Amino acid sequence: MSDDMHGFKWMPGEENVVLHPGLKEIYIDNTKISYIDGDKGRLYYRGYSIETLVENSTFEEVVFLLIHGHLPSRYELFTIKDTLRNERDLPDRVLMILKSFPRETTRIEILRTIISALALFDPDDYDYSTEANIRKGLRIIAKIPTIMAYSHRIKSNLPIIEPDPELSHAGNFYYMVTGNRPDKEIEKAFDKALILQSEHGSNASSFAARVTVSTLSDIYSAVVSAIGALRGPLHGGANERVILMLKEIGEPEKTEEFIMEKLNKHERIMGFGHRIYKTRDPRADIYEVMANYYCEKTGNQKLIEISKKMCEVMMRERKLSPNVDFYSASFSYAIGLPILLFTPLFAASRSAGWVAQTLEQLENNVLIRPLMRYQGDIDRKYRPLDDR
Structure with a gap:
């Protein structure tokens, strides 16, 4: 501490404050959207189990x-299918912006910026009614696959593929990205993947969206905030690093040595553990079945063999189970999705939850404004520039 600082002491009334870094285990509000039972490893959307929805819904x-x-x-x-189908296209001027980005721009950065630009072209831009917010939210959900597909194909020097109104949301998404019309099996599997990650409580991106809209900002700004949070490696991007790790290991017999070396260096193994789930992540269980099937079908059996060995080692050494990112990586790779789109794919799915949570926040809105305990100095003496 320099000689112009006074000794530190807590501010009056803050001496016994209990801190909750990361807001861990802090409840900020009530919600009716989703429920996570971390002890039992269960997930519910509006009261329906994730297993029920994946099996029966779209x-x-x-x-x-x-x-x-x-x-x-x-x-x-x-009506909602028709709305999502009719809102897939991008305005010509937004497409011009998309084509202008530097080649090294990441897909998630492109998505964040284009969502921001789309607000300027939304006919409901300055209408903040619930009905208008729902319309804007559906436009965002509908357009994210188009943004992702166009950005990927432009950056890959491939011709863009326009949305096909004959295909479902999942089927069209897959088609625009890969250029291949999915068969019913692939379409259903990809649809399940979108359902699996469409909502998950007060995660970092959803919380960011709530914080933004709690200021009575617009829904586009809320989604941009969410995408900004998703860009961080502690929230989004884990499945991309999982598939790169699996490919780096290469052979099942090399798995244990690879993982033990990482653990001995105190490096993090992506795709394992979860702050909420104390047992298994139910989404990982569903993804595991799909990953096993499609890796076997597409000749990527080694990915599953390596994955199973990794799970054995991580459970033995750290008592950690795989989370949703782990098997989603192998599944996405096996069905032909580009690795560079793994993180934006999460956004395409989670956009449904972002929209739902911003709407719920606005129903009974209170500005989200937590406190921080000051740990600095008070009444420091200001020194003129020549005396420093």
Whole structure:
């Protein structure tokens, strides 16, 4: 401490404050959107188990469920499918912006910036009613796959593929990215993947969206905040690093040596453990089945063999189970999705949850403004520049 600082002491009233770094185990509000039972390893969207929805529902239906709180009628499902289908296109001037980015720009940076630009072209931009916010939210959900597909194909020197109104949300997404029309099996599997990651409580990106919209900012700004949080490696991008790690290991017999070397160096092994789940991540269980099937089908059996060995070592050494990022990596790779799109793919799925959470925040809004305990000095003497 320099000689112009006074001795430190807590501010009056803050001596016995209990800190909660990372807001761990702090409840900030009530929600009806999703429930995570971390002790039992269960996940529910609006009261429906994730297993039930993955088995029986579609992404479009889950979007409606998350936003409105109930499963859609036949007419409501037709309407939301029609809305999402009709809102896929990008304005010409936004497409020009997308084409102008430097080649080294990451896909998630492109997504963040284009979502911000889209706000300027939204016909409801300055309408903050609930109805307008729902319309804007659905436009965002509909356009994210188009942004991702266009950005990937432009940066890969491939011709862009325009949305196909005959395909479902998942089927069209897959088609625009890969250039291959999915068969019913692939379409359903990709649809399941979108459902699995569409909502997960007060995670970092959803919380960022809530903080932003709690200021009564617009829904586009909230989603941009969410994408900004997702860009961080502690939240998004883990599945991309998982697949790169699996490919680096290469052979099942090299797995244990690789993992032990990392652990001995106190390096983090991506794809394991979760702050909320104390047992298994239920999404990982579903992804494991899909990853096993498609890796076997596409000749990527080694990925699964390495994955199983990794799980054995991590459970033995750290008592950690795989999380959603672990098996989603092998699944996404096996069905032909580009590795550089793994993180933006998460955004395409989670956009449904972001929209639902911003709408819920606005229902009974209170500005989110936590406190921080000051740990600095008070009444420091100001020195003129010539005396420093």
